[in-house]
Amino acid sequence: MLKYLFVTGTDTAVGKTVVSQALLQHLAALNHSAVGYKPVATGDKLTADGWRNQDALLLQSLSDPIRPYREISPVTLPGDMRGIYNGEPMDFALMSNGLHQLSRQAQTVIIDGHGGWQSILPDYRSYSEWVVHEKLPVVMVIGIQTGCINHAILTAQAIATDGLRLVGWVANRINPGLAHYAEVLEVLRKKIPAPQIGELPYLPRAQQRNLAGYVDLSAVMALKARLTA
Structure with a gap:
């Protein structure tokens, strides 16, 4: 299994x-230790x-081992989002240090992104700049709705243009x-140049369910094997 998986979306x-x-x-069901990480949260x-x-x-509740909240989410923006685009520098080093610290606690870190691929941070940089800096492999979530094909193709192209692997x-x-x-x-x-590794049906209160069976990481595991062969 890859050490990191960055989860982005076609939109917020x-x-x-x-x-x-x-x-x-899913990783827990495989007895594979993994922690969740949300470097930037609202x-x-x-x-x-x-x-x-x-x-x-x-x-935090799903991580193995459980870690303190500040390790799971080092940057939390105000909930009302007013006035956050103020040019104040985002601390990429803090985000990276948190990522690397968690990587020493578990076999895999699942990084939950913020908005879409080109989501803008308070200092007007794109969130993807940090992802590129860390060279993270990417999983794309496609919300199946009107316009999603266009959004998915454009997001996949942007990830490739940034030099990262979907x-x-x-x-x-x-x-x-x-x-x-x-x-x-x-x-x-x-049209998407990567394998489909999951399909979630419409599920009310999904946060209260076990969703392990809706994803399959065998293709990602195979990729890891090829990269290390």
Whole structure:
């Protein structure tokens, strides 16, 4: 298994954290230790300990071994997002140090991205600049909805242009009423230059479920074997 998997999406709210959850649960079922990492999160709730993000808390609960919240999510932006684009430098070193620290705790780190591939940070840099700096292999989450084929193809092209490897993609049926669902998946399988490693049906309260069976990392494991042969 690869040491790192960075989970990006074709847009925001397409299910990156749900897929990260599925990957962590799948690895746990294989007795493979893995921790979740959300380097940049948006705080959902202000607590006595500061802003806390529900996605980061979920990743923390699924990590093996369990790590403190600040290790899981070192940067938490204000929940209302007002005034965050202020030019204040993002600490890429802090994000990288956290990643490397977690890599010493488990066999694999599942990194849950923030927004889409070109999501902009408070200092106007793209989040993908950090991913490129760390040379992370990428898993793309495609929220199956109107326009997703275009978004998926453009995202895959952007990842390749940035010099990174797209190791797989996951279809997440976020719109249960979408017509021609099967045809959309067939187009994606023909057009995306990476294997499909998962398919999640529309699942209310997915965070409360075991999603291990909806993903299959055998193609990623095979890639690791080829790279080290």
